Amino acid sequence: MSESPLPLTLFSEDEDAFRDAVRQFAQAEVKPLVRQMDAKAQMDAGLIRKLFELGLMGIHIPESLGGAGGSFTMACIAVEELSRIDGSMGVIVDVQNTLVNNAILRWGRSDQKERYLSRLASEWVGAYALSESTSGSDAFALKLRAEDGGDHYSLKGSKLWITSGAEASVFIVFANINPALGYKGITAFLVERDTAGFTIGKREDKLGIRASSTTELLFDDCRVPKENVLGEPGKGYKIAIETLNEGRIGIGAQMIGIAGGAYEAALSYSKDRAQFGQPISQFQGVQFQLAQMRIDLEAARLMVYNSSRMKDHGDNFIKEAAMAKYFSSKACEKICSTAIDLFGGNGFTKEYPVEKYWRDSKIGQIYEGTSNMQLQTIAKMELAE
Ligand SMILES: Cc1cc2nc3c(=O)[nH]c(=O)nc-3n(C[C@H](O)[C@H](O)[C@H](O)COP(=O)(O)OP(=O)(O)OC[C@H]3O[C@@H](n4cnc5c(N)ncnc54)[C@H](O)[C@@H]3O)c2cc1C
Numbered sequence: 001m002s003e004s005p006l007p008l009t010l011f012s013e014d015e016d017a018f019r020d021a022v023r024q025f026a027q028a029e030v031k032p033l034v035r036q037m038d039a040k041a042q043m044d045a046g047l048i049r050k051l052f053e054l055g056l057m058g059i060h061i062p063e064s065l066g067g068a069g070g071s072f073t074m075a076c077i078a079v080e081e082l083s084r085i086d087g088s089m090g091v092i093v094d095v096q097n098t099l100v101n102n103a104i105l106r107w108g109r110s111d112q113k114e115r116y117l118s119r120l121a122s123e124w125v126g127a128y129a130l131s132e133s134t135s136g137s138d139a140f141a142l143k144l145r146a147e148d149g150g151d152h153y154s155l156k157g158s159k160l161w162i163t164s165g166a167e168a169s170v171f172i173v174f175a176n177i178n179p180a181l182g183y184k185g186i187t188a189f190l191v192e193r194d195t196a197g198f199t200i201g202k203r204e205d206k207l208g209i210r211a212s213s214t215t216e217l218l219f220d221d222c223r224v225p226k227e228n229v230l231g232e233p234g235k236g237y238k239i240a241i242e243t244l245n246e247g248r249i250g251i252g253a254q255m256i257g258i259a260g261g262a263y264e265a266a267l268s269y270s271k272d273r274a275q276f277g278q279p280i281s282q283f284q285g286v287q288f289q290l291a292q293m294r295i296d297l298e299a300a301r302l303m304v305y306n307s308s309r310m311k312d313h314g315d316n317f318i319k320e321a322a323m324a325k326y327f328s329s330k331a332c333e334k335i336c337s338t339a340i341d342l343f344g345g346n347g348f349t350k351e352y353p354v355e356k357y358w359r360d361s362k363i364g365q366i367y368e369g370t371s372n373m374q375l376q377t378i379a380k381m382e383l384a385e
Contacts (some may be wrong), residue, residue: 058121081258087360088211094363097248100126197222208359329364
């Protein structure tokens with residue numbers, strides 16, 4: 001049984017053992033490099049290799065393709081445990097598993113699965129490119145054009161904000177093959193990094209998850225063979241919506257990981273730090289702050305794992321996933337902010353971990369659909385029922 005100070009009784013023994021293994025890796029190997037990776041805004045290449053060695057980049061890819069053959073919930077467990085130490089490590093694993101691998105597993109032809117999933121499980125980082133400078137929340141207003149060239153499509157335009165852009169070897173890219181059809185022209189492409197006409201553009205200098213690369217992608221008559229269309233031409237909008245519905249649960253997992261790390265740090269500090277002749281944890285005011293953090297964390301964890309279980313079980317989880325992402329990202333920011341309060345002046349410095357948890361928490365309310373977009377989904381579904 002896991003020695004997690006934050007146990008949830010709903011996990012199986014296998015899941016507990018998996019959680020322990022990821023926790024051990026994060027604690028022993030990621031933690032010593034966190035400050036340096038944040039300061040340099042650079043993920044350690046050796047740690048990325050370790051993620052592959054541990055099977056964390058292909059958690060629910062079948063074993064026949066070199067993956068670990070696990071569940072979606074196991075991917076969430078990995079993202080939570082890594083994010084407890086570093087939100088950037090959490091997101092590289094999240095995008096790989098819940099977006100890229102997931103989309104290829106669901107919509108890839110068998111030859112695409114063979115080529116891409118075996119590499120994604122063992123050596124290739126993947127990225128998911130939907131957003132552009134003029135289309136974020138309104139994702140289907142994307143302008144990247146894919147012109148039919150007979151045996152290939154020629155991609156012209158750019159993408160922005162692409163997580164893992166600096167490290168990725170393969171990108172799922174959404175482009176429009178016929179803008180006259182509106183969103184029904186959107187098509188998903190598998191684009192390999194060395195494709196002629198494809199380059200990685202500027203890298204963002206960010207507030208949080210700084211070690212996770214966020215880049216622009218540039219397409220200048222980038223010829224992608226027709227065999228690299230993922231799913232059917234014109235059905236990319238469906239792939240984008242359905243993958244993000246699932247990916248959102250992974251972002252919730254990242255948020256509960258970050259929040260758990262901040263909570264545990266604050267709990268431990270409050271027992272050590274003495275004022276007025278006693279540990280600050282002895283003051284009822286501080287105890288109530290800790291109790292409130294713990295309640296918010298518990299509620300967020302239950303929501304995240306409820307939606308991941310629903311997905312694994314084949315239930316309709318869309319509303320629950322939107323609620324889990326909305327709630328966990330708000331709760332995470334609040335918990336990390338209170339953690340800084342409890343550290344006092346120390347919390348405001350880079351000598352202690354909580355300012356980074358707070359910086360990393362903010363992204364949860366922005367990517368894979370802002371909080372307003374989650375509210376819109378939830379309200380739409382409520383009103384339709
Ligand atoms: C670090 C980082 C990593 C990212 N990684 C990826 C990635 O890997 N792949 C990818 O494709 N994208 C990625 N993104 C992009 C991300 O998904 C978008 O930033 C996000 O969807 C919001 O879009 P936007 O930035 O254009 O904001 P906008 O859409 O311009 O929104 C601005 C504000 O307006 C509000 N708003 C907009 N429309 C409405 C409405 N109808 N009703 C109410 N409020 C509204 C929003 O809630 C928000 O508060 C990433 C972004 C960041 C910052």
